Amino acid sequence: MRSLWTATTGMSAQDLSMDVIANNLANVSTTGYKKSVTSFQDLIYQYVKVPGAPTSDNGTQAPSGIQVGLGVRPAAVTKVFSEGDIIQTGNEYDVAIEGAGFFQIELPTGNTAYTRAGNLNRDGTGRLVTPEGYPLLPTITIPENARQVTISDTGVVSAILGDDTESTELGNIDLATFVNDAGLLAIGKNLFRETEASGTATVGTPGTDGYGTLLQGYLEQSNVNLTAEMAGMITTQRAFEINSKAVSTSDEMMQTVVNMV
Numbered sequence: 001m002r003s004l005w006t007a008t009t010g011m012s013a014q015d016l017s018m019d020v021i022a023n024n025l026a027n028v029s030t031t032g033y034k035k036s037v038t039s040f041q042d043l044i045y046q047y048v049k050v051p052g053a054p055t056s057d058n059g060t061q062a063p064s065g066i067q068v069g070l071g072v073r074p075a076a077v078t079k080v081f082s083e084g085d086i087i088q089t090g091n092e093y094d095v096a097i098e099g100a101g102f103f104q105i106e107l108p109t110g111n112t113a114y115t116r117a118g119n120l121n122r123d124g125t126g127r128l129v130t131p132e133g134y135p136l137l138p139t140i141t142i143p144e145n146a147r148q149v150t151i152s153d154t155g156v157v158s159a160i161l162g163d164d165t166e167s168t169e170l171g172n173i174d175l176a177t178f179v180n181d182a183g184l185l186a187i188g189k190n191l192f193r194e195t196e197a198s199g200t201a202t203v204g205t206p207g208t209d210g211y212g213t214l215l216q217g218y219l220e221q222s223n224v225n226l227t228a229e230m231a232g233m234i235t236t237q238r239a240f241e242i243n244s245k246a247v248s249t250s251d252e253m254m255q256t257v258v259n260m261v
């Protein structure tokens with residue numbers, strides 16, 4: 001019975017949609033988090049009558065035919081890289097990106113990951129690192145005697161050292177961009193890896209050639225819209241319920257046939 005299995009695929013699809021919505025809601029307060037959206041596509045069709053099939057010897061044709069769909073399946077779960085709200089923190093090592101670009105992070109494996117979360121700190125050697133201790137690339141070290149650390153909108157990091165009266169440049173923060181941000185692979189911890197779908201990272205100076213600028217003392221928040229997610233959750237719940245109702249109705253129809261035998 002087609003309807004029984006078709007409705008089952010609908011329940012499975014809505015279950016995945018709820019998983020995605022739940023993850024978005026769970027990360028509503030995660031710095032730099034990018035929400036995900038689920039896309040679906042219909043499955044193959046059974047053709048009882050093909051459109052345009054002859055209906056008589058006089059050349060008449062069926063205008064539409066009979067095509068019976070067999071359900072739905074997930075097509076993609078896509079990250080949406082719209083900017084989240086930017087809030088002021090006052091922390092001199094917090095940096096937000098206003099515009100396009102990602103910070104470059106060195107993983108323990110030596111590979112490079114990318115993030116929009118600029119909640120940086122100094123480690124025991126003075127390097128700027130993520131909350132997990134992964135260093136920012138290019139590596140920037142803040143000396144122990146540094147004070148009044150500043151990060152310009154173009155990524156220049158400087159500080160006053162010791163008894164100096166003028167600041168010393170310590171390094172530059174570069175940004176990376178991709179042809180297709182949605183093709184990046186999310187690996188957790190606010191990090192992404194490049195893939196063939198994303199294209200190779202192009203590294204440049206903040207504020208030039210389409211790269212975003214930096215804001216010291218600010219952080220980019222999650223781009224999850226609570227109202228939209230709640231509305232999506234209600235819609236998903238109702239869709240799951242109506243598909244489960246279709247399963248129950250199909251079962252009742254089969255039971256009716258069995259009782260007639």
